[in-house]
Amino acid sequence: MEMRQGEFLLGKLDDVARWAQSSSVWPLTMGLACCAIEMMSATNATFDIARFGSEVFRPSPRQADLMIVSGRVAQKMAPIIKRLYDQMADPKWVISMGACASSGGVFDNYAIVQGVDTVIPVDVYVPGCPPTPDGLLYALNLIQQQIRQGGRGGILAKV
Amino acid sequence: MPSSQNPSIAGLALDPTGVRPDLGDAEVLRVGPSEIHATLTALRAGGCTMLLDIGGVDYLGREPRYDVVYHLLALPAAAADVKTVGRPRRVRVLVGVPDAEPVLPSAIDLWPSANWAEREIFDFFGIRFTGHPNLKRIQMPEDWSGHPLRKDYPLRGPAKEATPRPAFALKSNVPAGAPPAGKVAAALQRQIARARGQEPPKPAGDEA
Numbered sequence: 367m368e369m370r371q372g373e374f375l376l377g378k379l380d381d382v383a384r385w386a387q388s389s390s391v392w393p394l395t396m397g398l399a400c401c402a403i404e405m406m407s408a409t410n411a412t413f414d415i416a417r418f419g420s421e422v423f424r425p426s427p428r429q430a431d432l433m434i435v436s437g438r439v440a441q442k443m444a445p446i447i448k449r450l451y452d453q454m455a456d457p458k459w460v461i462s463m464g465a466c467a468s469s470g471g472v473f474d475n476y477a478i479v480q481g482v483d484t485v486i487p488v489d490v491y492v493p494g495c496p497p498t499p500d501g502l503l504y505a506l507n508l509i510q511q512q513i514r515q516g517g518r519g520g521i522l523a524k525v
Numbered sequence: 526m527p528s529s530q531n532p533s534i535a536g537l538a539l540d541p542t543g544v545r546p547d548l549g550d551a552e553v554l555r556v557g558p559s560e561i562h563a564t565l566t567a568l569r570a571g572g573c574t575m576l577l578d579i580g581g582v583d584y585l586g587r588e589p590r591y592d593v594v595y596h597l598l599a600l601p602a603a604a605a606d607v608k609t610v611g612r613p614r615r616v617r618v619l620v621g622v623p624d625a626e627p628v629l630p631s632a633i634d635l636w637p638s639a640n641w642a643e644r645e646i647f648d649f650f651g652i653r654f655t656g657h658p659n660l661k662r663i664q665m666p667e668d669w670s671g672h673p674l675r676k677d678y679p680l681r682g683p684a685k686e687a688t689p690r691p692a693f694a695l696k697s698n699v700p701a702g703a704p705p706a707g708k709v710a711a712a713l714q715r716q717i718a719r720a721r722g723q724e725p726p727k728p729a730g731d732e733a
Contacts, residue, residue: 442666475674476666476682 380516388513389419391459394430394450399437401464401496408499417497418506427453432509433486434502436513438466439479459512461505462488465495489495551596551615560622565595571634573597573616576636581646585676589621591650593629622652631656649674653688 369375387410397405408415415421424430427450439447462482465471468491470480479485489512490505527598547553556564577596584590599614631654632639643654643662651672654660662669671678679685718724 441669442664475680476678476685 374396380469384514384516387457390422391418391420391432391513392422392424392430392507393420393423393432393434394427394454395423396433396450397436398443399466401436401467403437404496404499405463405502406436408502411474412495413499414505415503415506418503418510422505426450428455430454430485431457432459432461432506432515434461434463435482435486435488436474437468438464438471441483444479444485447482448485459489459509460486461502461509462491463502463505464492464497468493471495528638551617552686553617553619555619555621556599558620558622558629562619564618565632565635568616568618572599572614576632576638576642579632579639579642579646581650581652582676583650583674583676587621590624591622591627591652593620593646593652594618595620595632627652629654633657646706648672651675 371486386438397403407413409421409423427433431454433447433451433454435447451458460482462468466478467482468475468488470478472495474480491507492501492505494501554564562624575598577598579592580596582592582594584592595616595618597616597618599616620629627650629652631643633643633656640657640659641663643657646652646658647654647657647660648662649672659668665673671683672727
């Protein structure tokens with residue numbers, strides 16, 4: 367839409383802020399296991415996560431909005447994940463990617479946490495072993511939807 | 526001749542090294558804990574300049590219970606082309622470690638690369654290395670209790686293994702340390718018989 371000089375649009379601040387926020391959900395650069403390979407391919411040209419404004423993987427949790435738990439969580443890793451999550455600035459979201467992050471998957475043993483939701487709150491679970499990049503993109507879309515509807519953690523969400 | 530360091534084949538299924546055919550990929554030595562350091566020193570002086578890895582195995586039910594395996598490689602002293610190098614000499618040193626006193630001398634004075642490998646063995650099998658400067662856990666969290674690669678360590682951890690699994694989640698309800706049974710045991714017996722050069726026993730129900 368072309369806008370000539372002097373023209374303007376009216377909108378609610380809520381909608382504009384939510385549109386901006388949902389279009390720039392920046393994930394944390396964090397890969398835990400084989401699901402991370404699918405997460406990386408989601409950033410490549412074929413799947414192109416940049417279409418949804420999430421191509422900027424941030425190396426610092428201070429600059430990230432979204433944590434993609436991509437893989438099994440070892441008992442030793444759990445406190446580190448909790449710490450990274452705590453370091454992320456509010457509002458923040460979590461995608462639990464794949465069977466292992468969601469439930470422990472096939473690794474029902476002493477070394478693996480049986481679901482990352484025992485450590486941090488999770489917004490969207492993606493099934494699969496590993497999930498396809500499309501699955502991850504859909505999870506991202508769900509989070510965007512949630513933000514646009516003023517859901518949990520939205521910039522102007524009612525607490 | 527069978528001894529505590531050369532377990533008899535009667536220990537059978539619990540010690541695959543006793544029945545496995547020689548692969549011919551390396552010289553294999555089996556020594557005791559008391560002479561391991563002298564053996565390694567001699568090998569180091571004899572040209573085995575590289576310690577590739579140290580492994581641990583738990584043969585629960587055998588005496589000595591553990592095997593610690595040193596994988597050594599003799600690199601040529603001078604730079605040579607591919608033709609003259611040929612196949613480098615490899616040595617595998619096995620040392621049996623008793624459960625009562627799981628202690629070995631550290632090999633760090635010979636190869637600094639033994640540092641992390643020995644920590645890993647300590648972490649997973651609880652075998653201590655005297656003379657190690659920093660013998661603490663390397664893979665498991667530092668406050669972990671128990672040594673997970675011991676065969677009698679419960680798969681899901683001591684606390685969780687006590688609780689029964691729901692029926693839909695019967696992933697591995699074989700208790701830790703249980704001897705192989707059924708088809709697995711039969712296949713193992715055939716493999717052992719073949720390695721001994723005997724006629725393998727026929728699978729049950731295969732007469733006709």
